[in-house]
Amino acid sequence: MCSRSMASKTPVGFIGLGNMGNPMAKNLIKHGYPLILYDVFPDVCKEFKEAGEQVASSPADVAEKADRIITMLPSSMNSIEVYSGANGILKKVKKGSLLIDSSTIDPSVSKELAKEVEKMGAVFMDAPVSGGVGAARSGNLTFMVGGVENEFAAAQELLGCMGSNVLYCGAVGSGQSAKICNNMLLAISMIGTAEAMNLGIRSGLDPKLLAKILNMSSGRCWSSDTYNPVPGVMDGVPSSNNYQGGFGTTLMAKDLGLAQDSATSTKTPILLGSVAHQIYRMMCSKGYSKKDFSSVFQYLREEETF
Numbered sequence: 001m002c003s004r005s006m007a008s009k010t011p012v013g014f015i016g017l018g019n020m021g022n023p024m025a026k027n028l029i030k031h032g033y034p035l036i037l038y039d040v041f042p043d044v045c046k047e048f049k050e051a052g053e054q055v056a057s058s059p060a061d062v063a064e065k066a067d068r069i070i071t072m073l074p075s076s077m078n079s080i081e082v083y084s085g086a087n088g089i090l091k092k093v094k095k096g097s098l099l100i101d102s103s104t105i106d107p108s109v110s111k112e113l114a115k116e117v118e119k120m121g122a123v124f125m126d127a128p129v130s131g132g133v134g135a136a137r138s139g140n141l142t143f144m145v146g147g148v149e150n151e152f153a154a155a156q157e158l159l160g161c162m163g164s165n166v167l168y169c170g171a172v173g174s175g176q177s178a179k180i181c182n183n184m185l186l187a188i189s190m191i192g193t194a195e196a197m198n199l200g201i202r203s204g205l206d207p208k209l210l211a212k213i214l215n216m217s218s219g220r221c222w223s224s225d226t227y228n229p230v231p232g233v234m235d236g237v238p239s240s241n242n243y244q245g246g247f248g249t250t251l252m253a254k255d256l257g258l259a260q261d262s263a264t265s266t267k268t269p270i271l272l273g274s275v276a277h278q279i280y281r282m283m284c285s286k287g288y289s290k291k292d293f294s295s296v297f298q299y300l301r302e303e304e305t306f
């Protein structure tokens with residue numbers, strides 16, 4: 001259906017070079033793909049430019065130069081701007097182009113974007129990710145892909161450079177639905193881990209020992225064994241770096257809002273998901289929005305004790 005070349009190392013567009021986009025783009029480069037990059041905050045493109053990659057002046061400029069584009073943006077609003085804005089991808093997209101949005105956004109927005117992209121003779125897929133910045137760096141992300149099934153192989157060729165699991169979920173928007181369920185569970189398990197660790201520490205236990213016990217016991221989860229929220233328990237995670245980098249609390253609150261919308265439209269009870277949503281929203285209003293979401297531990301610690 002298109003002239004887009006599969007399995008060739010023609011330039012790939014990459015838009016959104018934040019905590020996740022930066023290491024993802026680097027993994028595409030490692031696999032031999034030249035990149036055409038754009039970010040609304042030009043400073044983040046500097047290191048790529050210095051390494052010889054091409055930096056574009058707008059998403060439209062990226063679409064003019066590349067027929068495969070990956071976007072990694074904070075929220076629905078940003079994806080709409082990058083696709084449909086005044087200098088958006090759709091202004092210059094070539095027929096047959098493959099546009100993969102790896103941002104976590106509202107599934108209904110993915111569906112709308114897919115319709116607009118289709119009108120231009122191109123293909124849109126949603127492919128949100130799980131795994132955090134560690135997995136983005138090591139190329140071990142999990143991609144949840146929604147879209148036309150016969151385009152999945154083309155998407156897999158690129159996504160496989162950045163992730164170890166690339167799963168087809170169904171029609172466009174279904175990748176987002178899967179991702180939203182995952183992040184609701186993650187939000188709940190992170191709060192649970194922070195509560196358990198805080199309780200143990202206040203009961204006199206050594207945090208490293210407590211984490212070791214949890215990780216050998218039935219309370220073990222990703223938040224306890226891979227991304228522990230207590231400073232000093234693990235190296236290389238945001239809690240040991242003053243909660244810098246990682247997955248911002250504001251982004252987690254956004255994902256829980258998406259879970260809430262989805263629960264409302266499907267009349268699904270999400271009691272713990274709703275409480276988690278309110279906790280992360282309170283954190284945002286108390287100065288935690290830019291910190292990694294595992295700072296819920298710090299937030300709990302700072303609550304007055306009686």
Ligand SMILES: NC(=O)c1ccc[n+]([C@@H]2O[C@H](COP(=O)([O-])OP(=O)(O)OC[C@H]3O[C@@H](n4cnc5c(N)ncnc54)[C@H](O)[C@@H]3O)[C@@H](O)[C@H]2O)c1
Pocket residue numbers: 015016017018019020021038039040041044072073074075078081082102103104105129130131132133246247248251255
């Ligand atoms: N950080 C994580 O651990 C993690 C894990 C899984 C999924 N996600 C999801 O991945 C997405 C990106 O997350 P992140 O942590 O990298 O966010 P981030 O805020 O660190 O990076 C987003 C980047 O997009 C750029 N941007 C914003 N609007 C733009 C626009 N209009 N045009 C061009 N660039 C624009 C920003 O300047 C920034 O560099 C989010 O949807 C998030 O929910 C994040």
